[in-house]
Amino acid sequence: MAELDTSGGGKHKGGKIRSKKSSTRVDLTAMVDLAFLLITFFMYTTTLQKPKAMNLAMPDNSVKTSQLAIAASRSMTILLGSHNKVEWYMGEAGKSAPTVDNFGKDGLRKAILENKQKVADTHTGEEKLMEVVIKPSDKSTYQDLVATLDEMKITDIHIYAIVKISALELGDLQKNGLQ
């Protein structure tokens, strides 16, 4: 640390005139204090982690001619209910009883992967890909929707759409206490 020189310096009686050698060290304490204060401030006010986004493409519902029919044999419908639960079934509504499932690795993801494999085994060529229809009910949360869309990416499903739920399916959710 540098100290202030208060000796007055300079002339000694009768002696040689010597230039006073002052220390080149400067007191940095205050400056460092300030620097750390500012660092702390900027650390707290910045968002280091940039938000991430998932891109979603909704079908263009203004053009009626571009709508494709979904083949029942290779389509899986996922109904989003309340309490973070889902129901899913293969094929047409009402023909097969839906399975109630949870989100996550051992729930919905496992079901999607199994069904995907089944579709791939029973179909050939371009029809090997499974189609997924996501139908959120009015009691489902946004988190469920995002989680389901995320599963599409994880399980590598390329054809999926968010579709309005039908009364029949709502009734089924109600029966299982998910509405």
Add this chain to the structure above:
Amino acid sequence: MTAMCDVAFLLLTFFILTAKPKIDDPSHATVPPSTYMIPVADANMITLSVGQDKVFFSVSEQDVRKEALGVMGAKYGVSFTPEEQQRFAVTPIFGVPMARLKAFLDTEPTQLKDFPQTGIPSDTTNNSELYNWIFTARQAEVGLHQKLLNVSIKADRGELYPKVNEVISILGKQKLFKFDLITSLKTASNK
């Protein structure tokens, strides 16, 4: 001491250069996690925050905000003073109906936190305020910068689907079918 000082200033420079002030989001939306890693753009963005059944509107460019305010004011018969316009230009996010926007802009910045923001009225008709805000902001962006605005939705985890669907269908009415859903990065892949 010198070394510490050097490090301190190096860090300080880094933080100053990377600093992007946190925007105080009145929607208090906690976004859901996902495994998507696409970074959100900073510029040319409309962000629609949805939380507690309210929608908040935010557009990134100040001149676009000002331009959109003028058009919206003319549409709804509200005139804004230059001070109010200036204040709107520096307001990053808001969620008040047109009828109360003037009062919102006249409130002192220190008291803005207490101003009850009731969300922008949105219904699925072609003439809701939210629809018009999005539409005018997009027009203003094309007029001022000849660019297209990207739209992203930042909704709360617990938000019920009908509200989210309402916002999505408003976008659909303007033929906006591609947009981003802001999520946080899920660290573990097996939830």
